[in-house]
Amino acid sequence: MDEVTRIIRGCEGDRQLVRTPAPLMQRGSTIFLDDSSQVYDKSLLTYGRSGLATHAALRSALADLEGAEDAFLFPSGLSAITGTIQALVSTGEEILLCDSVYGPTRQFVDGTMARFGVGARYFRADASVAEIEALIGANTRLIFLESPGSLTFEVQDIPAIAAMAKSRGIRTAIDNTYAAGVLFKPLAHGIDVSIQSLTKYVCGHSDVLMGSAAASGDVAALLARSGAEVGWYVSPDDAYLALRGLKTLHARLARHGLSALRVARWLESRAEVRRVLCPALPGFGTHDLWKRDFSGACGLLGMVLAPEYGKRVGQFIKGLQLFGLGFSWGGFESLVLPCDPQLVARAHGSDCEGPLLRLHIGLEATEDLIEDLARALSALSDGGSGAGHFCDRHKGDSGLIPEAEAGRHLSI
Numbered sequence: 001m002d003e004v005t006r007i008i009r010g011c012e013g014d015r016q017l018v019r020t021p022a023p024l025m026q027r028g029s030t031i032f033l034d035d036s037s038q039v040y041d042k043s044l045l046t047y048g049r050s051g052l053a054t055h056a057a058l059r060s061a062l063a064d065l066e067g068a069e070d071a072f073l074f075p076s077g078l079s080a081i082t083g084t085i086q087a088l089v090s091t092g093e094e095i096l097l098c099d100s101v102y103g104p105t106r107q108f109v110d111g112t113m114a115r116f117g118v119g120a121r122y123f124r125a126d127a128s129v130a131e132i133e134a135l136i137g138a139n140t141r142l143i144f145l146e147s148p149g150s151l152t153f154e155v156q157d158i159p160a161i162a163a164m165a166k167s168r169g170i171r172t173a174i175d176n177t178y179a180a181g182v183l184f185k186p187l188a189h190g191i192d193v194s195i196q197s198l199t200k201y202v203c204g205h206s207d208v209l210m211g212s213a214a215a216s217g218d219v220a221a222l223l224a225r226s227g228a229e230v231g232w233y234v235s236p237d238d239a240y241l242a243l244r245g246l247k248t249l250h251a252r253l254a255r256h257g258l259s260a261l262r263v264a265r266w267l268e269s270r271a272e273v274r275r276v277l278c279p280a281l282p283g284f285g286t287h288d289l290w291k292r293d294f295s296g297a298c299g300l301l302g303m304v305l306a307p308e309y310g311k312r313v314g315q316f317i318k319g320l321q322l323f324g325l326g327f328s329w330g331g332f333e334s335l336v337l338p339c340d341p342q343l344v345a346r347a348h349g350s351d352c353e354g355p356l357l358r359l360h361i362g363l364e365a366t367e368d369l370i371e372d373l374a375r376a377l378s379a380l381s382d383g384g385s386g387a388g389h390f391c392d393r394h395k396g397d398s399g400l401i402p403e404a405e406a407g408r409h410l411s412i
């Protein structure tokens with residue numbers, strides 16, 4: 001054979017793989033078939049867009065995590081949300097959504113879905129089941145939830161909403177990114193589709209975008225069919241990174257949660273902070289629902305500053321050295337985000353009495369993060385004397401709080 005042919009065919013390499021701790025990494029668009037009767041056989045894998053070995057390993061791990069028969073992969077968390085909605089509603093039908101949904105979810109529903117003749121109405125994130133049921137009309141097809149909301153953290157009574165929806169023949173989907181598939185199990189509580197931005201805790205290192213939707217039975221069949229028609233696909237390299245993230249997910253999440261709870265308690269003691277939004281705090285409005293349904297908290301929390309600091313939020317953020325300013329969360333690093341512009345879009349407004357900031361508590365030593373916050377808060381209120389005070393009280397601490405103090409079993 002000519003050198004060109006030899007080199008091209010030689011690159012196929014040896015097909016016998018040895019066993020390693022890491023999953024198989026398989027790339028491919030074309031799949032070689034053994035005989036022509038297989039080419040149009042829909043029961044076989046015949047094209048790479050359906051996913052190969054790496055995708056299959058990730059899908060089965062995510063399905064296991066979510067307690068679902070199947071999990072579908074999407075190129076981002078947002079496309080997992082839009083893909084699920086597209087799969088479950090049609091022109092002339094209507095979606096009910098909690099008002100605390102992720103902003104781009106609202107934009108898709110109010111934009112693309114509206115253009116295709118799908119209606120939408122929003123209920124307060126703390127609406128009772130009876131209030132939600134009262135909104136149901138003849139064309140309501142889907143209830144879309146997010147609990148806790150990723151800016152204001154209201155927890156919804158998911159089992160009761162799911163049971164009510166089921167009794168009315170309405171499907172339910174939830175953005176389960178906060179729980180990372182670990183801290184809350186939507187399908188076990190009667191929800192039809194559990195959606196995650198894997199970009200956050202599953203991938204965990206702020207370097208991959210991906211999403212998933214987990215479901216069983218006829219809902220899984222609808223997602224499979226719509227996904228194949230639309231052509232969603234993720235790269236096997238990214239799927240591999242998600243599999244890598246899954247191996248340390250429970251350990252990272254437990255640490256994020258403990259650290260965030262400690263920061264939340266400390267923030268509660270600060271005069272500059274009017275309110276801390278963290279469902280794991282006993283004083284938080286929907287803490288009891290969280291305690292009943294969740295096995296722990298993640299690293300995300302909100303804080304409402306006293307209203308007099310409204311004009312100095314930028315200064316506070318500039319004063320932080322360990323908290324990066326940016327969107328997203330779930331990575332190893334701590335982040336801060338001013339949230340007020342995002343609250344404006346809500347149908348029912350927001351009851352934050354001052355500027356709302358969101359913190360993602362990363363894996364850095366907790367005492368360093370608290371010291372950073374202390375310095376920046378003190379600069380707001382009294383020109384910077386608070387950091388030393390904090391050091392006196394907390395230095396020498398291990399950075400981890402005992403499980404008993406966490407007040408809640410955080411599953412590892």
Ligand SMILES: *Cc1c(COP(=O)(O)O)cnc(C)c1O
Nearest residue numbers: 076077078102150177197199210
């Ligand atoms: C980030 C996020 C998404 C979107 O995920 P991407 O992977 O960034 O597209 C959806 N829902 C919530 C709650 C998020 O925080």
